[in-house]
Amino acid sequence: MKIAVVGAGTIIFRDEGIGVYAQRYLAENYTFEGDVTLVDGGVLGFQLMTYYTDYDKVIILDTITMKEEAPGALYNIPGEELLGLGSYKQTAHEVEIVEMLEIAALNGNLSDVHIVGIVPEDILSVKVGLSETLQRAFPEFVSEAIAELERSGVAVLPKAEGMSLAEILDAYENPTAQRSVDPTQAD
Structure with a gap:
């Protein structure tokens, strides 16, 4: 089975970037036994359509606006539960994910799509990073993505070393900063 994990969102609008951070966290901390492609879908827009039509399964990591639900x-x-609903969220996405799902469904070649979503606390502030609420919920968010991969028959194996959420957020907040390298650990 060919699977894509798409981290959707816009990192400049605080919690809206959680999908991108989660995709990066998975890439930095796990290996996958199976045909798994991790995609930073933050600004790809309609280019994401390829994943919805050419892959057997697509797992989208994103925020989702649900009335009466608490952040986190x-x-x-x-995905089929979202078809016909139009926009399932209120975000800065230029092209809404549901609209792309509907187009792929109309063409008759929609993959098995699952949205692993989390209710955001703040998607209006122009700030890179996550609210404290979503930082606390992040491990469970990533665990649900891993569980969805495992339900698809993918073995998810932790790497010996990786990056913490704090390090990932720092890498996006300070993109020109270099990670410190221990010279005794040369390749």
Whole structure:
């Protein structure tokens, strides 16, 4: 099975970037036994359509606006449940994910899509990073993405070394900063 994990969102609008951070966290901290492609879908827009049509399964990591739900609430929603709903969220995305799902469905070649979504606290502030609420919920968000991969038959194996969420957020907040390298650990 060919699987894509797409981290959707816009990192400059605080919690809106959680999908991008989660995709990076998975890439930095895990290996996958299976045909898994991790995609930073933050600004790809319609270029993401390829994944919705050419892969057997697509797992989208993103924020989701659900009325009456507290920030940090998690969802795992099959894509077909979102068809016909139009926009399922209020974000800065130029092209809404549901609209692309609907187009792929109309063409008759929509992959098995799951949205692993989390209710954001702040998607209006122009700030890179996550609210404290979503930082606390991040481990459970990543765990649900891993569980969805495992339900698809993918073995998810932790790497010996990786990056913490704090290091990933820092890498996006300070993109020109270099990670310190221990000279005794040369390749």
